[in-house]
Amino acid sequence: MTFRDDRPLCLYCNGGLEKRGERWFCGECYSKLIPAQELRDLINEVSPDDWRELDQRLMPSPRARRMCPLCKTEMTTWSIYDVPVDHCDAHGVWIDRTGDTTIILANEQMFKSRNSGTPRGAFVPLGIGIIFGALLSPWLDRRRLRKDIERTSPPKKRR
Numbered sequence: 001m002t003f004r005d006d007r008p009l010c011l012y013c014n015g016g017l018e019k020r021g022e023r024w025f026c027g028e029c030y031s032k033l034i035p036a037q038e039l040r041d042l043i044n045e046v047s048p049d050d051w052r053e054l055d056q057r058l059m060p061s062p063r064a065r066r067m068c069p070l071c072k073t074e075m076t077t078w079s080i081y082d083v084p085v086d087h088c089d090a091h092g093v094w095i096d097r098t099g100d101t102t103i104i105l106a107n108e109q110m111f112k113s114r115n116s117g118t119p120r121g122a123f124v125p126l127g128i129g130i131i132f133g134a135l136l137s138p139w140l141d142r143r144r145l146r147k148d149i150e151r152t153s154p155p156k157k158r159r
């Protein structure tokens with residue numbers, strides 16, 4: 001007797017995927033297919049100063065294409081924080097194993113490192129240096145944020 005299983009299969013370990021809410025999840029290796037908006041929100045949640053649509057975080061990552069476990073169409077290949085992700089227009093983003101955690105932690109780390117500066121001039125009220133620092137600090141923060149966004153956004157199309 002053959003065991004017939006119509007469940008979509010994990011692209012990483014070939015185990016059966018289970019539907020959990022809006023996600024398809026592999027209980028064997030923790031890979032998942034997650035709606036793009038859901039991943040977008042999870043990432044943006046840890047970087048309140050850097051809210052971006054998911055496609056603004058998708059870096060080109062040429063590699064072998066895989067088929068969407070649900071609709072079997074070829075997915076496009078990207079990476080976010082060097083974590084490979086595959087994207088199906090209809091079903092969202094495939095992430096091997098716990099890559100989503102890696103992405104979220106990397107984004108959180110970047111948020112923390114650009115926001116770990118000294119408190120803005122409030123701690124020493126006197127001295128021209130401090131006043132100067134207080135004036136510059138928002139500018140430096142914006143500059144840091146701009147650089148981080150530049151570094152983690154896909155290249156502009158016109159180039």
Ligand SMILES: [Zn+2]
Pocket residue numbers: 010011012013014015026027028029030031
């Ligand atoms: Zn799996």
Ligand SMILES: [Zn+2]
Pocket residue numbers: 068069070071072073088089090091092
């Ligand atoms: Zn699909």
